[in-house]
Amino acid sequence: MSLEELYREVILDHYRNPRHRKPLDRADAHAEGVNPLCGDEVTVELAVTDGRISDVAAIGQGCSISQSSASMMTDAILGKTVEEVRDLIQRFKAMMDIDHEADLGLDPDRPGAVLGDLEALQGVRRYPVRIKCANLPWTTLAQALDQLSAS
Amino acid sequence: MSLEELYREVILDHYRNPRHRKPLDRADAHAEGVNPLCGDEVTVELAVTDGRISDVAAIGQGCSISQSSASMMTDAILGKTVEEVRDLIQRFKAMMDIDHEADLGLDPDRPGAVLGDLEALQGVRRYPVRIKCANLPWTTLAQALDQLSAS
């Protein structure tokens, strides 16, 4: 597993050009995540219209893995129903599970790539200490969703 | 070095029949010594008349070494001048010094036994952890003498 497979183009692109980084004017849910050991931070804001994510922001600072994961996440969830987003969180966490044996393929551009760009993060699985970086935005997203259901 | 040489008759006798164990009616000096690690205690009281130890008490509790040392000490200093007592403290401490090479002889009854009965305590030198037991009354005595000179 070479470093090039960890730091794929698409990851560095999302790291340097994060999508949806602007705070929302009106957020229906808001959650802050921090990884105390490395200091990485991600804030997730969601707007929901008719049961779908109508707007999203992920604002944070940290390593390329946590920040690109956040950016790709915003792309991936926009327009999806809350149900679909919960499903996506499951899939992402499953992909990140080191014990997960199935080879999900490494090429986000191949036909049928379930998670799209996000599959580029599969390389992280080989660096167990960095998995928590990739997961941080998703854990924070889950907290934001919990807020939605609570209110 | 057998245990019999450590626990000589004379030591056990002083342990079981301590001399001068009654508190003085009138003491010119009084000092309390305690060995925090083993808990042994000795209180020394002195009465001085015309520069000589006219009366003495050593009251305490602890092992046979500390208590016999205290008892023999009272016998040894009674009637001596303060100067002579200071000299005796020096000699006793020297005898207890493990680095002290000179063989002072082990028989308190032999002619010329400088410290008399006290020489029976020489056996303690071979049990370094017990030396502080033998020394406790003497250190306390030195404190009592310091009080005399202070007042």
Add this chain to the structure above:
Amino acid sequence: MSGLEHLRADFPVLQREIGGKPVHFLDSAASSQKPTSVLEAMDDFYRCCYANVHRGAYALSVESTERYEAARSRVASFINASDPTQVAFARGATSALNLIAHGWGGEHLRPGDRVLLTEMEHHANLVPWQMVAARTGARLDFVPLTDDYRLDLEALEQKLDDDVAVVGVTGMSNVLGTIPPIPRIAEAARTVGALLVVDGAQLVPHQPVDVQTLGADFLVFSAHKMLGPTGIGALWGRPERLEEMEPYEGGGEMIADVQLHTSTWAAIPHRFEAGTPPIAEAVGFAAAVDYLDKVGMDQVAAHDADLTAYALQLLAEIPHVTVYGPADVDARGGVISFTMADVHPHDLATILDQQGVSVRAGHHCAKPLMRRLCVPATARASFYVYNTRTDVDALVEALGVASRIFGVG
């Protein structure tokens, strides 16, 4: 005989001869010897994968962190804790008790509150409470012993009222061997809403302990008394109690965020582990509980009981020997305090040592208990997995030498 005789070979110190005599080590209550597997675990760790923990993304540090956290899980599973986050590593039982007294007691005790201890506590479960009582205005109270050296449970129940905020009790007395019935005490404490702190320094090494049935809120123990290294111990706490407890030490690793003037704390248990923890010691601690679990804690307890019964019986036959502790082996562990006539315990220890028998003499860090027993000190023999009846025989024979030298009996 309990069939653990083969274990002795695992303990390098016990292969030694001192002054031409084999080592009859009967002071495990002060600290136990270490098997080769524990020493090798630490040595190998330093040689193969040492680095500071929680601090680096590089391979050695990742490995080191995994070993440290795996040790926490291992120690947690040894006492059947439901989650490793319920276990914080401390320097030892003393440190852990200070953390509880200062970190929980210092926060929650109020003037008029009472801390109910027992007359047989080790200084480690007494002095910290004295310090905290002085600071908070709480008062200390003590459960007495019965004439057969057990905890007086009726007195305990009488003293338990709504003012009692904390009950602190040793799981096994390091002087008498007494094992008070913790589950019953826990129930009594619960009825008045008092916190139960169990000093497991002697209990955990010698008896199977399951925190899910014990009933305690906090349990502490030291690795060095259970075949592990010096420099480490453990604090187990119910999660809700751990959450109520303030950290006692500040520094690295225990923070969530630090500003110049204020800080916030990391999650439990890391908030109680300021600074670089005892890393290699944790690895050794895990190897020690591995060893104990392989023997089986039921076996360990049965072995202790066998030696204790054997020793109590032989000691009873020696004239002028007085034993302090319950006669019934079911109510006690393998710690036997005794005196012989007017022979001072320090003299006994010296004489026994000359026969190759290592016992401790003194107040055993339990001065109030010595006063209660009306003795300045006792001699104490204590057993562990590597002891055999031969050690007990050597003790008895050495006591014969002592009585001859002192002309006793």
Add this chain to the structure above:
Amino acid sequence: MSGLEHLRADFPVLQREIGGKPVHFLDSAASSQKPTSVLEAMDDFYRCCYANVHRGAYALSVESTERYEAARSRVASFINASDPTQVAFARGATSALNLIAHGWGGEHLRPGDRVLLTEMEHHANLVPWQMVAARTGARLDFVPLTDDYRLDLEALEQKLDDDVAVVGVTGMSNVLGTIPPIPRIAEAARTVGALLVVDGAQLVPHQPVDVQTLGADFLVFSAHKMLGPTGIGALWGRPERLEEMEPYEGGGEMIADVQLHTSTWAAIPHRFEAGTPPIAEAVGFAAAVDYLDKVGMDQVAAHDADLTAYALQLLAEIPHVTVYGPADVDARGGVISFTMADVHPHDLATILDQQGVSVRAGHHCAKPLMRRLCVPATARASFYVYNTRTDVDALVEALGVASRIFGVG
């Protein structure tokens, strides 16, 4: 080249290969590796003469106690303390700083008093003071850094007034490498009667330190950063300051007498060592300072300086690398913090690790300093006796890989 290349062979970990690459260990500021002599000293001790200390009259315990107290003397002589009783063993620098903050500060700080720290303190010399300030009503104040990452001594002198009760300063920054002039700070502190606490966690392992000329009232350091084991550190104090300090932990070994409701303390330094101390760790600590003294602390410092100068020069040639710390090797030690363009330090650390180069990335337990430097984190390379220029070359080469992967420069 400083001629210490042969030492590397003494360190087992460094003989390892990870992922087919030799270990270029550049994280000694977090914790150092251990030479064989230290590991053997501890292992031999456990195998030959282990027992609890200060507790028994028997041979093993006497031997163990002698080794423990000899270790204290050895550590005391390493810093040229005039008497071993001026040294107390603690769990580490963090523990020792907590003891000072709580045990001295908690007793003597009054509302309105100020504790003057610096902007570059490790959390270990900050968080305990925050805790004590909250308890006593004292306030914290901070000496800023100059633009070239030195301590601003003019600002320090301006801030020093009669309200300053304590000055706390690191002997060497674990982030910047900055070595502030302690004797000069000591003089300034003395003029206002303030106590000077020096955090020597980084200084003592890397520079000759003589407490008789340093001018500090307290000095703390950790064994694990100076070739010794985890689980132990030392506190040195002037005798009169130690006498003023209350014990922080209560328990066995630290008492003179214990009654049910009150206790009195043992003499210094034992009153600060409650419970069973880190005995084997003390033996290892002594072996570590033996090793360092055999190398010679002047040699150690010169070796650090050589590698630091070499590294600073090579790093300056890499585009987009920013180094945080004094440029002058006379004002600094062998700790180099840096960043590279927009590559996050954690990514750097991962990439370097794949090249066999171990550096630390993060806030280095100095969050306020990170804010002052306006970076969330830095990467940090740090040197010790076993490092060579080859390690520095490997670092530089690995940074090349990182810049290629991230398309920097």
